[in-house]
Amino acid sequence: MFDNHFEVFLADTEESRNIHYSIRYQVYCEEMGFENKHDFPTEMEFDEDDAKSVHFIVRSKVTKDWIGAMRLIYKRDGELPIEKSCQLDEDLKKNDLFESVEISRLCLLKEARKGNPPQGEVDSINKIREADGEMPTQQNLNRLIIWGLFYAASEYGYKNKINFYYFMTTTVLAKLMRRGGLCLTSFGEPCEHRGKRFPFKIDAYKTFKSKIWSSGFSSYRLFSELKIASVA
16 A cells, blocks of 8 residues: 555655655654754754664655655664664664664655654554555545555565664554554663653564565665666
């Protein structure tokens, strides 16, 4: 069903990364006020973690508008934001075989959220699916965007030897994600980060192989390929 309405791109060019930063600016600076917009005169929100991140953007197939974003921060030789913010039950380590990555800046524009929180409100895949041939509600479409971004993350992890994804979220959102079929593991104490957040991790391989993606989710595309196709 996701494929009928949206498509996800890996932002592999400067132009596409700027689209990603612009979405973040609109959500975190203008709409939510989490960041001071005067710190970003170019109207693109970014920080030091973007240098060691990969970036994704999602657009509507109907309007061609860019409506959502997500980044994956590599641990590399430094600390992930989750390590700085939360007291964790284990050290996050990387080795020669697998990487440690944090899901971050997962957001939708207000027009897409329709009142949902900036991280979206993930619901059960079973609730999202409608009867064959029946148009899903706007609310369910909005939630579906988040699932599409999570699928892109799981696919990227499977292709790039990522062992676990780490992220901070609310218990309510975590419960909804579990109801939808994602296997989350809590591994630390809550922290204050734009409200009360809890640290979780997801097994990247198991998530990608999960049956919750059995229909309606295609591979993400490279933005550079989109530009080549439009020129051709």
